[in-house]
Amino acid sequence: MPNINEKPVILSEQVQKTLANLEPLSRKVFLSLDPPSPMDNRADVDQVRQTLERTYGSVNVPLSLMSKIPSLCRSADWQVTAILADTGQSWKLIDLEQGDTTREQYGLAIDIGTTTVVVYLINLCDGTVMRHAADYNGQIAQGEDILSRIRYAAEPGGLARLQKAVVDTLNNLIRRLCPSPMETDKITAAAIGANTTMIHLLLGLDSASICRAPYTPVVNNPGLISAVELGIDIHPLAPVYCLPSIGSYLGGDVIGGILVSGMHTQSDVSLFVDIGTNGEIVLGNEDWLVACAGAAGPALEGGVTAFGMRAEPGAVDHVAIDPVTGQVQYTTVADMPARGICGSGLVDTLAELFLNGIIDRTARFQKGRDEFVVVPVQASAVGKDIVVTQIDINNFMATKGAVNSATDLLMENVGCAWQELNCFYAAGAFGQYLPIESAITIGLYPDLPRSAIVRLGNSSGEAARQVLLSRSKRLEAEGIAAKVTYFELNANTAFMEKFSGSKFLPHTDLDRYPSVKRRLQTRA
Amino acid sequence: MPNINEKPVILSEQVQKTLANLEPLSRKVFLSLDPPSPMDNRADVDQVRQTLERTYGSVNVPLSLMSKIPSLCRSADWQVTAILADTGQSWKLIDLEQGDTTREQYGLAIDIGTTTVVVYLINLCDGTVMRHAADYNGQIAQGEDILSRIRYAAEPGGLARLQKAVVDTLNNLIRRLCPSPMETDKITAAAIGANTTMIHLLLGLDSASICRAPYTPVVNNPGLISAVELGIDIHPLAPVYCLPSIGSYLGGDVIGGILVSGMHTQSDVSLFVDIGTNGEIVLGNEDWLVACAGAAGPALEGGVTAFGMRAEPGAVDHVAIDPVTGQVQYTTVADMPARGICGSGLVDTLAELFLNGIIDRTARFQKGRDEFVVVPVQASAVGKDIVVTQIDINNFMATKGAVNSATDLLMENVGCAWQELNCFYAAGAFGQYLPIESAITIGLYPDLPRSAIVRLGNSSGEAARQVLLSRSKRLEAEGIAAKVTYFELNANTAFMEKFSGSKFLPHTDLDRYPSVKRRLQTRA
Incomplete structure (x- = not known):
């Protein structure tokens, strides 16, 4: 299991509380039905549907469920729980369960990044995150960035392999969240935030036009898709909603960001x-x-500097330089011996170098120096100084x-x-x-x-x-x-x-950074 | 091929004209789309959907179609025809074709009788019947009437065999109407009138409760089902609508009769x-x-009398008895030598026997006679007199x-x-x-x-x-x-x-039949 600390997975409590009323994509409704009698011998499916329609308006019952309804109602003594999917214009019955199971309603909130995939198990009764799991996107083996994935997708069989890779990643994460298949079947809805290319690859759609003028995706707003159509191992008829994208370069992840x-x-x-x-x-x-x-570019993901790394154990994540002694203080992820520098460590280092006049406003080392030792060899786990070079800074x-x-x-x-x-x-x-x-x-x-x-x-x-x-x-x-x-x-x-x-550091127009200007004046 | 003249298959012109506006279950819409440009680089699927939604409100595009849309639009130079299915609350895109194919819109009107199945090929552009074909319901081999079919369905594998039998009958008829598979794919909607049991067997639903108190069907109003779910060989996503039934004994065929x-x-x-x-x-x-x-009972379908038969060639279909000479005049179906008597022939015979005083108001032969020769042996094709007996009349x-x-x-x-x-x-x-x-x-x-x-x-x-x-x-x-x-x-x-x-003939209360009373008085 790779460590993927770099990806934020905890959703802030404050943000979680902003939802006024829960109207989940799928919801459970307990029905106390009437056993058929000579006075009321409505068809079983019609009774279920009509009872739901009194509250929910038009409800569609798929043929695949009809044959199950009569025996299930009878063995449950007509006390059943309907699971409805919200299709926007109307509702679709996706399952019927014995007794009152309304307290067990689960959904998935999914973030498919180019690099990392995070799945949150959501309690649909109160909207809280119960558990989450994260992993690298399985498509990484076929290319680190979006462009190389799109190129791979255009090869024979490439699209299908990329689709399978991300679906496998999702299904592995789902199994980690819900070890038994009985549990995963209780997940009756999912929503996905992802960039436009990730959505195309998940849906098995041709992504070639995304990087070719006039940059027209196949679809921006796919609407609801059943889990079984995507191969996601939750309830087969669970509706899956993808946050809509705006175009090839502005995906549902950005729409989601604005929304939040x-x-x-x-x-x-x-x-x-x-x-x-x-x-x-x-x-x-x-x-x-x-x-x-x-x-x-990978500047903030640890890929740009000589000693750049992800925020894994041993990554220098915070740096301070004593303005008087010039001594470097740093911390590492998990307090392990330093192996490299992650994004936050690099940002700290640059700020400290600048505030201490070691680099100037054009981000160049003073006095012919061309690197700065963050961790000396004797404290390093890699057998040499861990440094930031002029080339690192330029990148x-x-x-x-x-x-x-x-x-x-x-x-x-x-x-x-x-x-x-x-x-x-x-x-x-x-x-x-x-x-x-x-x-x-x-x-x-x-x-x-x-x-x-x-x-x-x-x-x-x-x-x-x-x-x-x-x-x-x-x-x-x-x-x-x-x-x-x-x-x-x-x-x-x-x-x-x-x-x-x-x-320039912090910007060509220093007056736009009054607090930095003040601090520079103080230090000087 | 059995002859099934007994089933009326021609729909009267007068009735056909009663539809004011055509709003078919599926319809074709020609779209002249904009090729994507830097000024308008909407996603292809979204452009198709948004163009349709301007006229039709909410339109759902299934995932299975999305991947087809970009290449089809390009090879058709953005001149395409959308096929929409009317789901009641909204619309579903079921296919997209190159160019303007709006003049080719076909549907099926289907009557599934316990005995006979008729399929009409309908031109959805003007509502007319283009062709029709009829055949015995293939389920007859598993039982002549509804009760025996329900019993057979309860045997292991019985329901699946009955379902396959009627679907095979439908598909054979569809092949007769449209010999090439390319043609059948152009059939994009179907509607079915049938009794409640026939609908259950077609849908593969348990029919046992139909004949068991309190006579609760599984479903009365199944809503729209895709052709592919039923195995009907037309466009796989074609919506199939079943006329709703009222209960076990009043099916969509009766609702249809009231409607017409x-x-x-x-x-x-x-x-x-x-x-x-x-x-x-x-x-x-x-x-x-x-x-x-x-x-x-089969009184009117030729199954009740000694010489009863369907209205096939050689069936006596019209009978008159000369009031003066007592001589019998008759016609047969297709003018073939007489082999038996069909329903209309029997009704004619009884009326003539009654008007001529050969049977009395209690429908009993006078003067100890116990049968009446309709066709004497020398004119008969079966080597004996074709007669109506007292037992036939009683039945x-x-x-x-x-x-x-x-x-x-x-x-x-x-x-x-x-x-x-x-x-x-x-x-x-x-x-x-x-x-x-x-x-x-x-x-x-x-x-x-x-x-x-x-x-x-x-x-x-x-x-x-x-x-x-x-x-x-x-x-x-x-x-x-x-x-x-x-x-x-x-x-x-x-x-x-x-x-x-x-x-009694015509009824216990003769005053309710004034024209018959007058005719009896005239003859007397």
Whole structure:
């Protein structure tokens, strides 16, 4: 089992409480039916359906269930529990159980990342997360990033293998959450947050057009699909809902992030940023939403530096440099001997190097130095100094510069100034684990009042939980998808200008970072 | 191929014209889509769905179709035809075809009788019957009547064999109507009229409870089922609609008969009678409908008399006795040498025997005679006289008496007098082929003005055509099903009293048959 600490899996209590009324995608209804008599000899299926329709409106009963109903009703002495799936316009009966089983209602909230897959087992009675499990996406063997997966999918049999890989990952996680098949059958709904390519590969749809102009996906809003059609080992007729995407580069995971942030309901303008293998930036409020996206590179996932690693045991995750002695203090994940540096350690290191004047505002080492020893060889588990080099810093600055440039362009484009920003929402690992002060110091986060910086955790997973539990959240997600305007960065020559001009610490325009400016003045 | 002339298969032109607007169960919509561009790079599936939703409201696209849409749209230069199934609350996309194929829309109207199955190929563009084909129900090998089929279904593997038998019959008929599989795939909807047992056996549902108190079917209104679920060889996703039934003894064929008659829309009270292997009687108007049913016996299907036969070549189908010479004149089906007597021939013979005083009002031969020669040996193809015996007549009188008694009871029960009847609707073979005057003479039909006696032909098949073509007719059929009150004959001791008192020609109360009374007086 790989350790996947880098992926935030805990959904904040505060966010969990925002759902007013539970309207889960599937729900159980206890029925106390009348045994047929000469006075009431309605057909069994009709009695079940009519009883449900008194509360739920039109209810469809599939043929595959009809033959089961008469004997089940009789052996249960006409006390049964119906399981309904919410199809939006009407309801579908997906199963009938003996007695009152309304207290056992389970669903899955699923986050399928390009790298990591997280499955949350949700209690549909109260909306809480009961357990969760995470693993690497099994498709990694066929390519680390989206583009290589799309290329692999185009090979003969490639799409089917990628589909099987992610379904296998899901089914392994489901088995870890519910060891017995009897249990998994009690999971009667699922919702998925994922980028557009991950959804296409899960659904077995051709993903080639996603990376080919004019970048038209096969589908953005697949609607409800039965678990059995996808091969997911829960109740075969369980409805599976995918958060809708906006296009090839803005997936249901981003829609989910907006949904969880609530920025689309506020009159003030907020900024949403999710930097993982890909980066997405959304700016807007209740009236408008504009977004851009691009490959972010692995800067924050440990893949860019000489000693970069994921936040696994032995990764340096926090760094401080004593301004007086120049001594380095650090912590590692699980307090194991240091093996490398993860994203949060790198951000800390850069901030400390900058604040202590070891690198300048252009992120270059002073006095001809070309690396900095974070962990000396005698404390290292890898037999040599663990260092950050000028090349490491340059690579990181490219990612940071791209994020800054894209954000600046979006804001200029809508005529919004930094001081107008109400909130900065940081999603995913980018939001969960980066040290806020250091991230501001190097300009990765904006210099806003600290209360305006909100970490959303795994907002894709949390959005999946919300749409699993609420019909109005599903409609809200679809409303967001319809409202977002996509802003094409690659088609914009201004982007390259911004990009080359934005490789400063914390930013070309230091006045935009007053707290960093103050701290630099204090230190000086 | 058996000859099945006995089953009326031609739907009257007059009835065919009653549909105001065509709203078929499946319909084709031509779409001129926009090729994706940087300005409009919506997902392909979403563009198809959104274009349809502008006119049709919510449209569901099944996963199985999604992967087909991108390549089809491109190779068709974005000129495509969508095939939609009307699910009542919303629409389901069941296929997409290249170019404009809206002129090729076909459906099936199906009448599954216990004895005979008729399939009509309907042009969904104009609602007309293009072709039809009929055959014996393949289940006959496992039992002639409903009860024996239900018993057979309870044996191990019995239900599956009966289901396969009727599906095979349907598929053979479909192949006769559309010899190439490419053609059958163009059939995108079907509607079925059948009794409750036939629907259960077609759907593979346990039929045991139909004949066991309290006579509760598994389902009365199965809703829409995909053709592939039933194994019917048309477009796999074609919706199949079964006319709803009211209970074990009043099936969709009877609902269909009421629908076609229109009696449920009239302020005056009418009577609907369908006598086949089973008999059903419905009385009512726009405010109320009351119905009863029972086994009618094979009196009208050629199975009750010594020389009884179906209306196959050589069956005596019309008989007259010269009142002066006493000479018998007859015709046979296909003008072939006489081999037996079919239902219409028997009704003619009884009427003529009665009018000529050869049998009396109690239907007994006069002067010690105990049979009547219809066809003498020298004209017969079976080497002996073809006769009607006293036993034949008694058997027939039992059926007639049951019909009369049941009708009388229904009418008394609601306090309706014969002269109040607006119309008498005769359905099925009972309505199509019996000679009206003879049927009135022997009291099988009521003695109403002849314009008030309406033959509905194959009203089960015609009702299937109507619900195939019209959403409002489907709602109307479901409204009828909800309105009919079932009147239990077996539970009624008055029935037996009526029954024993009603074995008269034309009826115990001759004054109810004024035209017959006048004719008897004229002859005397």
